[in-house]
Amino acid sequence: MKSLFEEKACNEILDRINSLKDDSQRxxxxxxxxxxxxHCQFPLKIAIKNKDTGKKGNLFVRLFFKKSAYNNKVWRRGLPTAPALKTVENKNASIEIEKLKTLVKEFNALKNREEWQPHPFFGTLTHEQWGKMEYKHLDHHLRQFNV
Structure with a gap:
């Protein structure tokens, strides 16, 4: 699995984001x-802020979904989205894409960070797991929009 901490993988993700167009169809x-x-901004913000939320993750999520967050298997289509990461409001694609690109670059710049707070859903993750999980989430949604 690629990691968003790898320059090549980060540049690939940025190129794919740049290839999104206003008429890109899911x-x-x-x-x-x-x-x-x-939606894709939130996992990056969680990692970048690196704040201890006091949460160690839902036991079910940690036992059954955590490994799929960073393993080599591609996520299947139609996975459920956590309610906190959903919006029913229309969002300006151009503005949100620019914010997303900024966050991808900020996350990549953390490639030398040694201390990571627990993820609020998955609990403790290693540096390697953070990088793979962020790449995998973005890859899933970019595939959703055929880029």
């Missing part, structure tokens, strides 16, 4: 392009 799911770009 291949599955319900999110519009703007909603998807908005």
């Amino acid at each position: 291949q599955w799911g319900k999110m519009s392009l703007g909603q998807m770009a908005w």
Whole structure:
């Protein structure tokens, strides 16, 4: 699995984000392009802020989903989205895509960070797991919009 900490993988993700167009159509799911770009910002913000939320993650999520967050298997279409990461509001795709690109670069710049707070859903993750999980999430949603 690629990691968003790797320059080549980060540049690949940025190129794919740059190839999104206002008329890019989703291949599955319900999110519009703007909603998807908005949604993809949250996992990056969690990592970048690196704040201890006091949460260690839901036991079910940690036992059954955590490994799939950073293993080599591609996520299937139509996975459920956590309610906190959903929006029903329309989002301006151009604005949200620019914010997303900024966050991707900020996350990549943390490649030498040694201390990571627990993820609020998955609990403790290693540096390697953070990088793979962020790449995998973005890859999933970019595939959703066929880029």
